[in-house]
Structures are given as C-alpha cells and as structure tokens.
Amino acid sequence: MKITSPHMGNIYLLLGDLFKRFEVEYIPPPPTTNRTLQLGIRYSPEFACLPLKVTVGNFIEGIERGADTLVMAGGVGPCRFGYYAEVQKRIIGSLGYNFNMITVEPIGAGLVNFVKTFKKLAPKSSIKEIYKSIKTSFIKAQVFDFVEKKAFEARAFEIKKGATNVAVKHATEILNSAFTPTELGEAKAEAFRIMNAVEKKEEEDYLKIGIVGEFFILLEPFCNFDMCEWLGNRGVLVERSVYLTDWIGSSKENPVAGIGEEEIKKAAKPYLSHFVGGEGLPTIGNSVKFAQRGFDGVIQLFPFTCMPDTIAKSILPKISRDFDIPILSFVIDEQTAKAGVITRLEAFLDLIRARKNSRFKAKEKVVETVNC
Amino acid sequence: MSSSTNKSILNKGSAVSENEFCLPVKIFYGHVLDLTDKVDFIFIPRVVSVKKGTYTCPKFLGLPDMIKAIDKPLPKILSPTVNLNLGFKKYYSTILEVGKLFTQSYFKIGYSYVSALKEFKNTKLKQEEEWIKSKKETSEVKIGLVGHDYNIYDSYLTMNLTKRLEALGVKTVTCDSLPSHLIEKEVSTLPKKLFWSYEEEIVGAAFHWLRDRTVDGIIYVLTFACGPDSLIQVLLEHEAKNSSGKIPFMSLVIDEHSGEAGLITRLEAFIDMLGRRETEKVLV
Numbered sequence: 001m002k003i004t005s006p007h008m009g010n011i012y013l014l015l016g017d018l019f020k021r022f023e024v025e026y027i028p029p030p031p032t033t034n035r036t037l038q039l040g041i042r043y044s045p046e047f048a049c050l051p052l053k054v055t056v057g058n059f060i061e062g063i064e065r066g067a068d069t070l071v072m073a074g075g076v077g078p079c080r081f082g083y084y085a086e087v088q089k090r091i092i093g094s095l096g097y098n099f100n101m102i103t104v105e106p107i108g109a110g111l112v113n114f115v116k117t118f119k120k121l122a123p124k125s126s127i128k129e130i131y132k133s134i135k136t137s138f139i140k141a142q143v144f145d146f147v148e149k150k151a152f153e154a155r156a157f158e159i160k161k162g163a164t165n166v167a168v169k170h171a172t173e174i175l176n177s178a179f180t181p182t183e184l185g186e187a188k189a190e191a192f193r194i195m196n197a198v199e200k201k202e203e204e205d206y207l208k209i210g211i212v213g214e215f216f217i218l219l220e221p222f223c224n225f226d227m228c229e230w231l232g233n234r235g236v237l238v239e240r241s242v243y244l245t246d247w248i249g250s251s252k253e254n255p256v257a258g259i260g261e262e263e264i265k266k267a268a269k270p271y272l273s274h275f276v277g278g279e280g281l282p283t284i285g286n287s288v289k290f291a292q293r294g295f296d297g298v299i300q301l302f303p304f305t306c307m308p309d310t311i312a313k314s315i316l317p318k319i320s321r322d323f324d325i326p327i328l329s330f331v332i333d334e335q336t337a338k339a340g341v342i343t344r345l346e347a348f349l350d351l352i353r354a355r356k357n358s359r360f361k362a363k364e365k366v367v368e369t370v371n372c
Numbered sequence: 373m374s375s376s377t378n379k380s381i382l383n384k385g386s387a388v389s390e391n392e393f394c395l396p397v398k399i400f401y402g403h404v405l406d407l408t409d410k411v412d413f414i415f416i417p418r419v420v421s422v423k424k425g426t427y428t429c430p431k432f433l434g435l436p437d438m439i440k441a442i443d444k445p446l447p448k449i450l451s452p453t454v455n456l457n458l459g460f461k462k463y464y465s466t467i468l469e470v471g472k473l474f475t476q477s478y479f480k481i482g483y484s485y486v487s488a489l490k491e492f493k494n495t496k497l498k499q500e501e502e503w504i505k506s507k508k509e510t511s512e513v514k515i516g517l518v519g520h521d522y523n524i525y526d527s528y529l530t531m532n533l534t535k536r537l538e539a540l541g542v543k544t545v546t547c548d549s550l551p552s553h554l555i556e557k558e559v560s561t562l563p564k565k566l567f568w569s570y571e572e573e574i575v576g577a578a579f580h581w582l583r584d585r586t587v588d589g590i591i592y593v594l595t596f597a598c599g600p601d602s603l604i605q606v607l608l609e610h611e612a613k614n615s616s617g618k619i620p621f622m623s624l625v626i627d628e629h630s631g632e633a634g635l636i637t638r639l640e641a642f643i644d645m646l647g648r649r650e651t652e653k654v655l656v
Contacts, residue, residue, distance in 0.1 A: 046625075048602040077567030078427035080599050086564045087603050090610045103564070272437045274418060274453065277430040307599040310392040311434035315441040331392055
C-alpha cells in the first residue's frame with residue numbers, strides 16, 4: 001500500500017509523520033505547480049471550487065509517482081467539501097487509473113467508522129497504537145502551526161531580511177527528526193527558541209492586517225500566492241484566523257489561533273446568526289474581532305463559487321461600514337494571476353497607510369488645540 | 373408577492389448582489405428589491421433542513437442575513453428558522469411563532485397550517501397521477517426535466533424551456549412528479565449519502581429515469597456557480613455514461629448571459645437526435 005494525499009499547507013508533514021508511525025509508505029505528491037492546476041482543470045467540473053481542481057491534480061501527480069491508495073477527508077455538509085472524495089473517485093477512475101480511495105470521515109459522523117478507516121490505513125498497528133500515533137503526530141503538527149504563527153510575528157520586524165525564513169527552515173528540520181514524545185518535547189523547546197531568537201527591531205508605526213477566509217486557500221501557499229509572507233516582508237504584522245490543527249482538531253477552543261468558536265459565534269451574531277457551513281461564520285466573526293481589536297485592515301480570501309464565503313463576502317461591507325475598517329476580498333480561481341493580486345495588495349496597503357497617517361495627524365491636531 | 377421574474381428584476385438583483393452568487397440568488401435579490409416599496413414585511417424563512425440528517429444549500433442558510441446586509445432601506449424581514457434536524461416539535465413551535473404575529477387564535481394557526489399542507493399534498497398527488505398516466509402513453513417523445521424547482525419553474529430563467537419543448541412536440545415530466553419512495557430507493561444506491569435534500573431529489577429522479585427508461589431523454593437544468601450542482605453534475609454524467617439504460621442526457625448550464633438562440637439550437641439538436649434513435653429502434 002502506497003498512500004498519497006493532496007497538499008494543503010503543512011499537512012504533508014503531519015501525514016508523513018503519521019504514516020511513518022503506522023509503518024506504511026507515504027508518497028506526498030510533488031509540490032503544487034501550474035501543471036497540477038492544469039491537470040485539475042482539465043478533468044474537473046467547470047464551476048466546482050478551486051480546491052477540488054487543485055486536489056484532483058495532486059492526486060493524479062501522486063499516482064504518477066507510484067501511489068496506489070488515495071486518502072481524502074470527508075465531511076457532513078453543507079459545504080460541498082464533504083462530497084469531494086466521491087466526485088474525485090469518479091473523475092480519476094474515469095481516467096483509467098487503478099487506485100483505492102479511503103475517505104476519512106470526521107469523528108462526529110460515527111466513531112466506529114472512524115476507527116475502521118484508520119484500521120484500514122494502519123493494518124500493522126493495534127487500535128491503541130493508532131490512538132497514540134495520532135495523538136503524537138497531532139501535537140507535532142500543532143508545534144508546526146505555532147512556528148508558522150511565530151513566523152508571521154517575526155517577519156514583520158526582522159532586522160536581517162530573510163532571517164525568519166531561515167529560522168522556520170531550521171525549526172522544521174529539528175521537528176521533523178523528532179519521533180518519540182520526549183524527543184518531541186525537546187524539539188518543541190528548541191524550535192520555539194530558534195523562532196524567538198530572530199532579531200527584531202522596535203517599531204511603533206506598523207500596519208496590522210487580519211486574514212480571514214476559506215481554509216484551503218489560506219493554508220495552501222500556491223493558492224494564496226504566499227500572501228502572508230509577502231505582507232510580512234513589507235513590515236506588515238499579519239494575523240491569520242485559520243490554522244491546520246485548529247481546523248482538523250476536535251477542540252472548539254482553537255488553541256493556535258487563540259480564539260474559541262463560541263466567541264467567534266458571539267461576535268458574528270449581529271451580522272450572521274446561523275452557521276452556513278465551511279468558513280462562513282468564522283470569516284464574519286473573526287473580521288468583527290479584528291475590527292474590535294483595532295486592526296488596520298482585513299483581507300478575505302476564498303475560491304470562486306465557494307458558497308459559505310460568498311455569503312460572508314456579501315455581509316462584510318456592512319461590517320466595514322459599521323466599524324470603519326477597510327476590508328478587501330480576493331476571489332481566487334484558476335485565472336487569478338499573481339501580478340493582479342499584488343497590484344491590488346499594494347493599493348490596499350497604500351490606502352490603509354494613508355488612513356492611518358491622516359488619523360494620526362488628526363489626533364496630533366486635537367492635542368495641539370488642547371495645549372493652546 | 374413580487375411579480376414574476378423579468379429583466380428588470382434580474383438587472384436590479386445582479387446590481388446589488390455579489391458577482392460570485394449563482395443566478396437564482398441574484399434573481400432572489402431582485403425580487404426582494406421589487407417588493408421594497410410595496411409591503412410592510414418580507415417573509416424570508418431560513419430553511420436549514422427539510423429532512424432529518426440533511427441540509428439545504430448553504431445560501432438558504434444565510435439568505436436573511438445576506439438580505440439584511442444590503443445597503444438600502446428595506447421593510448422588516450421575517451425570518452423564522454426551519455430546521456427539521458432539530459425534530460418536529462421545534463418545527464411546530466416555529467409555525468406557532470410565525471402565526472402569532474398575525475393572530476392570537478391557536479385554532480386559526482393550526483387550521484391555516486393544515487389546509488396549506490392539504491393543498492400542497494393535493495398538488496403533489498395530481499403531479500404523481502399525471503406521471504403515472506404519462507407512463508402508459510408511449511406514442512410521444514418524453515423528456516425528463518431535472519433541476520432545482522426554482523430553476524425549472526421559472527420561465528424567465530429557463531427562457532420558456534417547457535413551452536419550447538412542447539412546441540417541438542415533446543412531453544416533459546419534472547422530478548417532483550416522482551413519488552418520494554422511488555427517489556429514496558435510488559439515492560440509497562450511492563456509496564456516500566448526499567447531505568443536501570433538494571439534490572437528493574434531482575439525483576434520485578435522474579437515476580430512476582436512467583435505469584427504468586420511462587423517458588426518452590433527460591435534460592438537466594443547472595445554473596452557473598451553483599455549488600451542489602457542480603458536484604452532482606459529475607455523479608449524473610458518470611451514471612448516464614455507465615448505466616445500462618443508455619438514455620441520452622444533456623446538461624444545460626444557464627447564467628445571466630445565456631442567449632435564447634444558443635438554447636434553441638441545442639434543444640433542437642437534442643430532439644433531432646432522440647428522433648433518429650427512435651427510427652433506428654423501429655428499423656432494428
């Protein structure tokens with residue numbers, strides 16, 4: 001059994017670690033490139049959302065590398081992501097490839113089924129071993145997420161350009177070589193030390209931007225054009241609302257992002273009072289939270305035709321008016337080009353910087369008049 | 373009630389709604405704007421689920437909030453939540469809640485609900501009867517029309533599809549004329565249960581016709597950017613290609629730029645093809 005699974009940010013690190021524990025061969029597909037996308041577009045339905053097209057491409061490239069078992073996440077709706085696996089099975093099957101598809105349904109859809117699926121994925125391990133492996137791998141993935149989060153904070157203020165990227169690479173290497181829980185504990189401390197050691201300058205006048213939207217686009221750098229890094233390189237402090245382990249974990253507290261689901265729901269209530277599947281409600285709730293915390297702007301990213309986030313997009317202008325905060329929505333599909341995205345981002349940065357400066361001046365004026 | 377869909381409604385709707393929405397939602401925005409100066413209340417229920425264990429499309433879940441976010445003065449919006457996942461008790465209490473806005477009498481609310489339900493059941497029965505009747509007639513060409521009700525019954529959106537087909541001498545049957553037990557049976561053959569109830573109807577009806585061959589062809593009407601349709605299209609086309617019935621299957625994707633001429637050409641070609649198949653059958 002040679003397993004492959006689509007790319008989504010750091011998920012290949014998590015799966016690589018997990019299947020090593022299961023003693024099963026795991027072949028990650030090559031990093032997503034334009035070829036992956038082209039393959040995906042050719043065989044996928046026209047107005048399916050971008051993640052479906054990209055993941056179909058990933059699967060095909062994974063099979064070309066020699067994989068014979070495809071692993072995909074399932075779901076219970078109403079977002080169409082939950083039905084991806086069924087559709088992909090038919091699309092890739094009709095191309096004449098021979099493969100076996102295993103869909104991992106969430107625990108909420110039935111614990112027995114969940115255990116059975118993992119028993120199929122790890123034929124050599126006992127249920128207890130499987131449980132332990134998942135737990136350790138998950139903790140490791142969480143550390144990767146914290147490293148990513150720390151990188152957003154460090155990149156905006158780094159003195160030597162590129163120092164953060166070097167640190168992330170170093171920390172990832174150390175974490176990758178850790179296997180047992182004790183080793184992992186040491187590696188975690190070391191990784192955090194490396195991340196904190198990035199030299200930062202003291203700056204007061206910087207921009208803060210919150211990133212919200214659909215999880216696949218947020219997590220996969222190929223689809224979001226490495227937006228967080230781009231902004232960080234321009235001295236913008238970025239905070240992202242979605243992290244891998246928050247998304248796959250069953251905890252409602254979102255330990256990496258640091259904001260619980262109840263809080264998000266409460267913040268979204270005046271604008272969207274019911275969940276709409278996918279990231280619809282979190283997008284609204286997090287935007288409100290970012291606005292309340294005094295961020296300078298919010299950027300929303302989601303794939304074209306995405307149902308939940310399109311709903312969110314139609315409500316965001318109201319939040320923008322109510323809180324007087326600029327919100328920029330990027331709708332991403334296979335036609336979106338990096339140059340166009342960057343131009344819009346530059347214009348957005350200019351706008352929020354000008355707003356900030358004029359406000360700063362207005363405040364100074366008030367202080368002056370008071371002094372007189 | 374707003375007037376039936378027309379060009380001005382569509383234009384108004386697409387002007388205020390997001391570009392990324394599907395055509396029916398844009399039209400919905402248009403209908404709401406059409407009503408703004410005419411009424412005191414607009415009734416937009418939040419239909420979360422109409423069958424246990426399933427959902428409707430996410431856009432149904434967000435409709436009231438989407439409309440409230442329009443930057444224009446609107447009448448008051450009534451949006452009770454219909455969610456059968458929470459059980460019938462909750463459903464009835466929602467009905468009482470809505471009824472109480474208009475009358476204090478529980479009897480009146482109950483009576484209105486029961487008579488509305490009766491009316492609905494009668495229509496459904498009539499449709500089923502028609503279907504059974506049409507099943508026996510084999511002389512004329514019959515086409516199964518599958519798609520969302522809000523698409524196939526909107527004559528502006530489909531550019532008079534049913535009438536055009538009638539003019540071409542074809543009889544049409546829609547998916548809601550099929551009894552629900554048949555649909556349930558077909559849907560249960562899927563390896564993974566669909567979690568959208570309206571899509572279950574579409575898939576069930578199309579699968580039924582593909583397998584039992586009571587129609588000569590199937591036309592699937594879908595709108596551009598519809599989320600569930602984009603995926604079930606794959607299921608339907610895959611089944612049409614691989615099922616033993618060999619029933620011709622055509623997907624018609626409609627958006628606000630669809631032209632009438634293009635539609636007519638495709639329909640005529642499809643009907644001609646059906647006609648040729650018939651003559652071939654006779655010759656064999």
